[in-house]
Amino acid sequence: QKEVEQDPGPLSVPEGAIVSLNCTYSNSAFQYFMWYRQYSRKGPELLMYTYSSGNKEDGRFTAQVDKSSKYISLFIRDSQPSDSATYLCAMSGVQGAQKLVFGQGTRLTINP
């Protein structure tokens, strides 16, 4: 079993739809949770960073962490064609830990 599981998709939705992206994990030591967006042939771009359980909102993006279920989500409201990319979840343990563990990434396409 992988430490972090993420549905690779591809996921295709119409413009304006609400998108839900999810990851599950098995390591209860993870406390820092991140979502990255990666366009084709580019490096990942940090979208959201969350510590422990709870919600965090930034514009059209909302990140949720449920540590009891070992489940994290990223919601995109009013999706735009420019949101088409691969979304990677990542997580790490106690502060100071060096390694991020990534999910496989979900390929998302927003259709105009």
Added chain:
Amino acid sequence: GAVVSQHPSWVICKSGTSVKIECRSLDFQATTMFWYRQFPKQSLMLMATSNEGSKATYEQGVEKDKFLINHASLTLSTLTVTSAHPEDSSFYICSARGGADTQYFGPGTRLTVL
């Protein structure tokens, strides 16, 4: 803020030659940088952790004599792929640690070995 650059963005080389990739944190100091490898439609695989002024820590299965890492300053880490072979062709991405456990990624370097 938190910009990381990589150079070159792409490189083509002949089998047996060595290639150096630079990773720079442009607007912050990074005592720790990371090197990843990414195959098409796959996630990032951590190759090594680079700490300024000390030897890099390599992940299991990564040949340290083949992938030489140097982190000579707080803003620069280099990855040298020695005696490159076609199977080394990949997308190499660096990141720099910016506070807590966030990492900021460079744009990547596409290496093609003929």
